[in-house]
Amino acid sequence: MKKALCQVVGFGPAALGVAVAADRGGVLDRLLGEGLVFLDRHTEGPPGGRRLPYLIESNSAASDFLGAVDPAGAFAEALAGPAARLLSDRADRHVPLTVAGAFLDDLAQVVAATAPDALIRADVASLRRGADGTWTSVTADGTPLVTSRFAVLATGGHEDTALTARRHGIPPSRVLPSGELLAGKLTYVVGRLRAGGQVAILGGSHSAFAAAALLLDRLGDQAPRHGVHVVHRTLALGHPRPWAMDRPAAAPVMAWEVCEETGVVNRFHGLRGVARELCLKALSGSEDRLMLHDATHAPPGILSRADLVVHATGYRTRQVPLYDVDGRPVALSRSDGAVDVDDECRVTGADGAVVPGLFGLGLGYARQDPYGRRRVGVNVFHGTDADHVVRAVGSVCPA
Numbered sequence: 338m339k340k341a342l343c344q345v346v347g348f349g350p351a352a353l354g355v356a357v358a359a360d361r362g363g364v365l366d367r368l369l370g371e372g373l374v375f376l377d378r379h380t381e382g383p384p385g386g387r388r389l390p391y392l393i394e395s396n397s398a399a400s401d402f403l404g405a406v407d408p409a410g411a412f413a414e415a416l417a418g419p420a421a422r423l424l425s426d427r428a429d430r431h432v433p434l435t436v437a438g439a440f441l442d443d444l445a446q447v448v449a450a451t452a453p454d455a456l457i458r459a460d461v462a463s464l465r466r467g468a469d470g471t472w473t474s475v476t477a478d479g480t481p482l483v484t485s486r487f488a489v490l491a492t493g494g495h496e497d498t499a500l501t502a503r504r505h506g507i508p509p510s511r512v513l514p515s516g517e518l519l520a521g522k523l524t525y526v527v528g529r530l531r532a533g534g535q536v537a538i539l540g541g542s543h544s545a546f547a548a549a550a551l552l553l554d555r556l557g558d559q560a561p562r563h564g565v566h567v568v569h570r571t572l573a574l575g576h577p578r579p580w581a582m583d584r585p586a587a588a589p590v591m592a593w594e595v596c597e598e599t600g601v602v603n604r605f606h607g608l609r610g611v612a613r614e615l616c617l618k619a620l621s622g623s624e625d626r627l628m629l630h631d632a633t634h635a636p637p638g639i640l641s642r643a644d645l646v647v648h649a650t651g652y653r654t655r656q657v658p659l660y661d662v663d664g665r666p667v668a669l670s671r672s673d674g675a676v677d678v679d680d681e682c683r684v685t686g687a688d689g690a691v692v693p694g695l696f697g698l699g700l701g702y703a704r705q706d707p708y709g710r711r712r713v714g715v716n717v718f719h720g721t722d723a724d725h726v727v728r729a730v731g732s733v734c735p736a
């Protein structure tokens with residue numbers, strides 16, 4: 338078993354933020370030297386697997402993926418690579434997620450090259466708290482992996498299609514996670530539409546409209562009229578500033594929330610780019626291959642009629658079970674299936690108290706803004722969120 342100062346479970350997009358923030362704060366070498374390690378179950382491709390393998394454009398501006406990285410720091414090499422150059426060229430525009438993912442893979446390669454021992458390929462089945470307050474990661478067969486004073490959960494989220502199927506009385510085999518579709522599993526869905534079938538996409542998010550745009554793009558004129566249906570509650574368009582707002586008349590369910598920090602309207606969930614354009618076209622009636630359904634009061638019949646339902650209503654935490662010093666499960670506070678963290682990204686228990694030494698970072702643990710929206714975005718995970726982790730871990734680490 339290895340001893341470390343801080344173990345990060347997961348080495349996906351969010352986990353990288355710990356290394357990026359440590360570098361930005363000038364403490365990366367020190368933390369790696371004292372024992373900052375990353376554990377990930379992915380064994381193929383770059384360390385931690387290929388990141389963001391989706392066939393759509395980002396909802397964020399390209400520069401958001403670069404903004405947290407110190408140009409004079411350890412990741413300068415990644416910033417000089419082809420993916421970073423493409424991101425930099427696109428600046429405030431949207432960018433294919435595969436490009437953003439390639440840049441994140443480049444960041445991971447830098448960590449792998451700088452400190453190969455800091456990366457551990459392992460499937461963490463649980464984290465157990467010791468009598469001295471440390472956390473030990475353990476495999477499914479009970480083998481201890483790493484013991485550390487701090488642990489960061491960065492295991493991401495999953496789409497609970499079984500729950501959605503149960504809630505709406507749909508056979509589970511007819512519900513597909515949006516992530517699979519966006520990652521290119523399109524053949525069956527496209528085939529059903531070509532044959533005149535109908536596909537319902539559940540959710541009004543970027544993923545939902547991006548999935549609809551991807552299907553319509555693949556099918557072109559072969560997409561049947563009213564073949565694709567988006568079933569939403571509120572719709573939220575992104576606007577760079579309140580005065581740039583162009584609220585369409587035919588949109589009774591528009592959300593309107595102004596970020597206190599940036600002034601951006603619907604900062605974390607507003608539609609942008611291709612997704613926004615498609616939503617506006619559907620609202621104006623100029624896109625007859627797509628129908629919108631407001632499910633605020635009742636689920637529309639299309640959910641039971643459709644050949645396939647694409648789940649795009651968000652992610653639940655991919656959780657690693659936690660046990661206290663007596664071997665009892667530690668219950669965590671959750672909202673909508675995601676684990677709650679406080680303002681400093683510390684994981685909170687079901688009793689509302691902070692779980693000592695434990696942080697949450699990324700999709701399954703995103704902090705909430707004043708409207709209760711999860712602050713999801715690589716720039717947030719690599720920026721303020723990872724800063725909280727690095728500050729706490731660095732504070733006990735000798736200079």
Ligand SMILES: Cc1cc2nc3c(=O)[nH]c(=O)nc-3n(C[C@H](O)[C@H](O)[C@H](O)COP(=O)(O)OP(=O)(O)OC[C@H]3O[C@@H](n4cnc5c(N)ncnc54)[C@H](O)[C@@H]3O)c2cc1C
Nearest residue numbers: 347349350351377378395396397461492493699700714715
């Ligand atoms: C469709 C889509 C569009 C997006 N668009 C944007 C965008 O416009 N802008 C933006 O900033 N971000 C975007 N994102 C990225 C998003 O912000 C998140 O950063 C990302 O999806 C999740 O990153 P993560 O590291 O939290 O989780 P994941 O990517 O799921 O990574 C978790 C890692 O933990 C590992 N893991 C999980 N459990 C264990 C375990 N028990 N033991 C060991 N390892 C484990 C996994 O192997 C994985 O490598 C998008 C994501 C999606 C899906």
